Amino acid sequence: MTLLNTTKAAKPTSDTKSDALLTASKLTKTVQVGEQTLSIIKDVDIYVNAGEFVVIMGKSGSGKSTLLGLLAALDYPDSGSVELAGQTLSSLDEDALAVIRQRDMGFVFQSFHLLPTLTVAENIAFPLDIARRPNKERVTELIDAVDLGHRRDSLPNQLSGGEQQRTAVARALVSHPKIVFADEPTGNLDEQNANQVMQLLLDLRQQVGSALVVVTHDPALAEMADRVITMHDGRVVS
Ligand SMILES: Nc1ncnc2c1ncn2[C@@H]1O[C@H](COP(=O)(O)OP(=O)(O)OP(=O)(O)O)[C@@H](O)[C@H]1O
Ligand SMILES: [Mg+2]
Secondary structure, eight states: OHHHHHHHHHTTTSOGGGGOSEEEEEEEEEEEETTEEEEEEEEEEEEEOTTOEEEEEEOTTSSHHHHHHHHTTSSOOSEEEEEETTEEGGGSOHHHHHHHHHHHEEEEETTOOOOTTSOHHHHHHHHHHHTTOOOHHHHHHHHHHTTOGGGTTOOGGGSOHHHHHHHHHHHHHTTOOSEEEEESTTTTSOHHHHHHHHHHHHHHHHHHTOEEEEEOSOHHHHHHSSEEEEEETTEEOO
16 A cells, blocks of 8 residues: 555656556557558557556547557557566567466456356466466455355356456456456446446555556546546547
């Protein structure tokens, strides 16, 4: 929490971009649709400071999910670069990126993306297990934090949407990532579940000290963010 306060206090005094956790420079992305080359990300510069909560908003089709995929190195840009903690991601191969995703990043998707054959506990443990750092106490701590103790041995298809997303939130934060990316994490939930999931995501992120980048259409969430980035037609407009 000290970390967060420090980050917040330091923000207005200077351009903190130079020591940002994540820096994206001049990102572009095109897709080929038949004969046409469509430009879907156009010359985007973005930074995210350590511990910062950034919301990305913008109309459907403005490029939010594409941008998030580029920032999280789930997709390669056509040009431009993404740096995380001083390391240039766009120049790394798939194996090196996989290590960084495991070690430094957490993900929450609109459609949960839990592994269907693993239980709640196993899904949450997954990032620790594949990094060969199993930690039962940490997993139990997270299960309790998202209030799923009674569901620890359930499979995803035995859970409600809210329970699935709470599992995904716990999984995203279990390994103390530097940064968590979430693409419309509450998009498939009713209002009550959406509020609960978002609150858990914010609470856990504060405990861990992770930066959080959330794509959302929810103005209430934008209110809570340290900074809101608005996209329009593949560009950052504010
Ligand atoms: N693989 C692809 N092939 C063709 N067009 C694509 C592809 N991926 C994205 N696009 C187009 O790029 C634009 C940006 O898509 P993106 O999914 O990033 O938008 P978004 O802002 O996340 O929208 P939404 O709010 O609906 O999720 C859209 O016009 C989309 O149709
Ligand atoms: Mg999207």
